Amino acid sequence: MSSDGSLLIAAESDLLTGNRHTTTGKHLFRRYWLVIAxxxxxxxxxxxxxxxxxxxxAPSTVAQSAASLTAHRDPALGSLPDHLLRSLGRQLxxxxxxxxxxxxxxxxxxxxQKVRECLLPLVQIFYPVPGLAWTPLAILWLGLGGKTVxxxxxxxxxxxxxxxxxxxxxxxxxHYGRAxxxxxxxxxxxxxxxxxxxxLSMILTGLRLGYGASWRTIVGAEMIASTSGLGYMLSVAADxxxxxxxxxxxxxxxxxxxxIEYFAFDRLDRATVGRWGMRETH
Amino acid sequence: MMPWKVxxxxxxxxxxxxxxxxxxxxxxxxxxxxxxxxxxTNGRRVEALQEVSLHVETGEFVCLLGPSGCGKSTLLxxxxxxxxxxxxxxxxxxxxxSGPGPDRGYVxxxxxxxxWMSVWGxxxxxxxxxxxxxxxxxxxxxxxxxxxxxxxxKGFEHTFPNFLSGGMKQRVAIARxxxxxxxxxxxxxxFGALDAQTRYLMQGALLEIWERxxxxxxxxxHSIEEAVFLADRVVVMTARPGKIKWxxxxxxxxxxxxxxMSLMETRARLFELIGTEMKExxx
Amino acid sequence: xxxSNEEFPSRGGPGRWLRPALTLVAALSLWEIAAxxxxxxxxxxxxxxxxxxxxxxxxxxxxxxxxxxLSDIWISLQRQLIGFGLAILIAVPAGFxxxxxxxATESLLSPFRFLYPVPTIAWVPLTLLWFGPGWRSILxxxxxxxxxxxxxxxxxxxxxxxxxxxxxxxxxxxxxxxxFFKVAIPxxLPFTLTGLRLSYGASWRMLVAAEILLATSGLGYVIDQSRxxxxxxxxxxxxxxxxxxxxxxxxxxFDALESVTIARWGIRRAERR
Numbered sequence: 149m150s151s152d153g154s155l156l157i158a159a160e161s162d163l164l165t166g167n168r169h170t171t172t173g174k175h176l177f178r179r180y181w182l183v184i185a186x187x188x189x190x191x192x193x194x195x196x197x198x199x200x201x202x203x204x205x206a207p208s209t210v211a212q213s214a215a216s217l218t219a220h221r222d223p224a225l226g227s228l229p230d231h232l233l234r235s236l237g238r239q240l241x242x243x244x245x246x247x248x249x250x251x252x253x254x255x256x257x258x259x260x261q262k263v264r265e266c267l268l269p270l271v272q273i274f275y276p277v278p279g280l281a282w283t284p285l286a287i288l289w290l291g292l293g294g295k296t297v298x299x300x301x302x303x304x305x306x307x308x309x310x311x312x313x314x315x316x317x318x319x320x321x322x323h324y325g326r327a328x329x330x331x332x333x334x335x336x337x338x339x340x341x342x343x344x345x346x347x348l349s350m351i352l353t354g355l356r357l358g359y360g361a362s363w364r365t366i367v368g369a370e371m372i373a374s375t376s377g378l379g380y381m382l383s384v385a386a387d388x389x390x391x392x393x394x395x396x397x398x399x400x401x402x403x404x405x406x407x408i409e410y411f412a413f414d415r416l417d418r419a420t421v422g423r424w425g426m427r428e429t430h
Numbered sequence: 431m432m433p434w435k436v437x438x439x440x441x442x443x444x445x446x447x448x449x450x451x452x453x454x455x456x457x458x459x460x461x462x463x464x465x466x467x468x469x470x471t472n473g474r475r476v477e478a479l480q481e482v483s484l485h486v487e488t489g490e491f492v493c494l495l496g497p498s499g500c501g502k503s504t505l506l507x508x509x510x511x512x513x514x515x516x517x518x519x520x521x522x523x524x525x526x527x528s529g530p531g532p533d534r535g536y537v538x539x540x541x542x543x544x545x546w547m548s549v550w551g552x553x554x555x556x557x558x559x560x561x562x563x564x565x566x567x568x569x570x571x572x573x574x575x576x577x578x579x580x581x582x583x584k585g586f587e588h589t590f591p592n593f594l595s596g597g598m599k600q601r602v603a604i605a606r607x608x609x610x611x612x613x614x615x616x617x618x619x620x621f622g623a624l625d626a627q628t629r630y631l632m633q634g635a636l637l638e639i640w641e642r643x644x645x646x647x648x649x650x651x652h653s654i655e656e657a658v659f660l661a662d663r664v665v666v667m668t669a670r671p672g673k674i675k676w677x678x679x680x681x682x683x684x685x686x687x688x689x690x691m692s693l694m695e696t697r698a699r700l701f702e703l704i705g706t707e708m709k710e711x712x713x
Numbered sequence: 714x715x716x717s718n719e720e721f722p723s724r725g726g727p728g729r730w731l732r733p734a735l736t737l738v739a740a741l742s743l744w745e746i747a748a749x750x751x752x753x754x755x756x757x758x759x760x761x762x763x764x765x766x767x768x769x770x771x772x773x774x775x776x777x778x779x780x781x782x783l784s785d786i787w788i789s790l791q792r793q794l795i796g797f798g799l800a801i802l803i804a805v806p807a808g809f810x811x812x813x814x815x816x817a818t819e820s821l822l823s824p825f826r827f828l829y830p831v832p833t834i835a836w837v838p839l840t841l842l843w844f845g846p847g848w849r850s851i852l853x854x855x856x857x858x859x860x861x862x863x864x865x866x867x868x869x870x871x872x873x874x875x876x877x878x879x880x881x882x883x884x885x886x887x888x889x890x891x892x893f894f895k896v897a898i899p900x901x902l903p904f905t906l907t908g909l910r911l912s913y914g915a916s917w918r919m920l921v922a923a924e925i926l927l928a929t930s931g932l933g934y935v936i937d938q939s940r941x942x943x944x945x946x947x948x949x950x951x952x953x954x955x956x957x958x959x960x961x962x963x964x965x966x967f968d969a970l971e972s973v974t975i976a977r978w979g980i981r982r983a984e985r986r
Contacts, residue, residue: 182823183827266732274956276957280925285940285952328559346546364833368837382835394842420546426545426546
């Protein structure tokens with residue numbers, strides 16, 4: 149499991165944060181000149197009418213709309229900070245719930261073969277169902293609104309976290325356990341001080357994937373099942389053909405995901421697995 | 431032409447003492463241990479050890495020597511409590527071995543250090559990981575410091591294992607195993623993964639540690655030089671099924687010079703004994 | 714994601730089927746009891762048997778106002794395959810090329826870097842603006858979701874080529890063309906296959922979501938319609954179908970693909986711990 153996900157994450161953090169050693173001006177320019185050029189062309193094309201507003205408004209318009217939505221509350225679109233906070237809050241709640249359920253369950257399943265044999269098939273049945281496919285069922289059961297969104301985030305995030313935790317605990321090198329046993333460690337001590345830290349790499353990967361899943365789910369869930377939040381804002385903007393708001397929303401969503409990934413997960417990774425030198429370099 | 435002859439019977443010059451009186455002092459008593467592994471996939475039975483009996487005195491340094499697959503590691507694991515004998519029993523300090531425990535420290539071939547703890551954390555682990563040991567060491571930090579200094583790693587207390595060299599990692603492993611003051615130390619080819627020079631240094635370091643602590647040590651190796659350099663007695667084992675073929679007592683003073691005449695004779699003798707066993711395994 | 718039991722080894726023997734089977738039976742029984750006890754109104758909590766019957770009738774096309782389930786499945790699969798196919802057609806060669814010659818294509822990577830963090834679903838409104846509701850939008854979304862994993866995994870795969878292999882190629886004076894086709898591409902195949910696998914999963918997920926939002930046919934549409942008709946049993950049947958197809962394709966198509974290529978060459982799947 150981790151094979152698939154962690155590779156993408158490695159690619160992601162490497163490519164997104166870039167090579168930290170070459171951030172001199174010349175290197176930055178060589179790397180980003182295309183983006184800058186595209187932005188300039190885009191702006192000019194929109195200004196001079198080559199790009200109809202319905203297709204892609206100018207970057208300046210996008211920025212303007214974002215600013216005005218932050219400052220004022222639009223009757224249809226609402227207020228940007230408001231939507232932002234709602235989405236973030238729901239996501240934290242949903243993701244937090246997912247961790248609170250999936251992590252202990254994963255530890256239990258990872259440690260006990262009997263439990264694993266019983267429950268794993270159930271997990272394998274539910275895992276392939278995409279989070280958003282649960283939306284109609286969730287709406288039937290929980291109605292429209294925040295509860296449904298949180299439920300969907302929860303359902304989307306638990307599977308990767310479960311897999312990551314179980315996989316991590318299963319793939320600990322056996323001599324850790326033997327070393328702890330020969331030193332006389334109690335079961336509890338062995339679990340908390342040896343088994344879990346030893347599997348942290350995979351657990352973190354699972355958490356990251358779960359977070360990514362929750363981020364994807366929340367946007368879709370809010371589009372379908374809610375009357376607030378960034379996803380809702382996007383769907384209203386689509387209905388009212390406000391391309392500028394759509395693009396602004398997309399950028400904000402993308403940036404938010406990236407920032408949390410960088411400030412939360414990368415930090416966590418560096419403080420634990422990185423500090424211990426346990427990360428394999430690629 | 432060698433002045434000695436390899437006797438065809440299993441055990442060599444220094445027999446296992448048959449008189450029970452003499453062995454009440456023995457730290458380790460292995461009695462008729464047989465170990466049979468049964469494969470779960472195809473039911474095949476592999477007899478790793480066959481009627482092995484051995485005594486180890488307190489403070490003795492014993493090497494188990496033999497070709498690959500001869501069961502020496504299995505015997506060590508049975509002593510450690512990681513495996514149970516199919517027949518026979520093992521007594522350590524008069525108590526029957528039923529599982530691993532801090533009275534028998536174990537050093538693996540791979541250091542098996544906990545990467546997420548510093549050197550200090552690793553060595554301290556054994557002192558705080560269960561309530562009994564905690565009671566024995568109300569002030570663990572002193573013991574930890576002593577053990578770290580004993581293995582010559584003063585100044586590295588707060589380094590993390592992945593930033594240490596192979597030799598240093600094994601020193602930490604030894605310190606960790608020694609911290610709870612075990613009755614004996616079990617070592618499974620601990621220097622096998624190190625380069626030749628580090629291995630030489632580590633052997634010397636181990637002897638120093640042994641001189642200072644006088645722990646009983648059972649050391650598994652497949653290197654004749656290593657066995658002759660380190661051990662009071664060398665136990666030569668046969669190819670599978672493992673039995674004791676020969677026990678050699680080396681009474682040369684340490685530090686030993688491997689070019690010493692009697693040691694060279696011993697080495698030649700052991701070489702020939704092992705040679706025949708290795709041909710068995712290859713067949 | 715790997716789903717076979719290889720990753721979570723259990724004992725062999727007949728007992729291996731016993732526990733999972735018992736758990737499934739237990740779970741189904743609990744469900745049945747809950748439904749019979751009417752813990753929730755029957756239209757919200759149908760019994761397992763009802764769902765099964767509904768599934769069969771859906772498959773046969775007996776549901777009111779809906780085409781046979783199989784035609785919806787086929788439509789969904791078609792869309793996914795086209796989107797997925799287009800995506801890998803572009804993403805994989807691009808990944809190979811940009812991975813094999815990173816210095817030259819460094820700047821090309823930057824737009825990708827900026828676009829990648831935006832989750833595909835956030836593209837739906839924009840897509841709607843551009844293509845309107847209908848199959849074009851769905852195709853675009855499927856394409857987009859399949860693109861990223863395929864591209865990045867291929868890219869990383871080439872970049873992670875063993876240095877030794879690259880050096881050997883250079884020692885022998887291989888031309889860039891030879892290096893590209895005989896070293897870079899085959900050497901990074903495990904990563905590429907992983908990327909394809911992830912792409913397929915991602916596009917399936919996104920397809921369902923897009924269909925819920927945008928479509929007038931297909932599996933996603935089916936479950937959304939069922940919801941508006943308050944037919945929970947149909948919704949459950951639909952969800953089960955979605956899950957099954959996702960699982961079956963991944964298991965059979967990709968495991969088979971791998972066994973024919975990399976397993977035959979003795980290379981293990983790209984593993985990162």
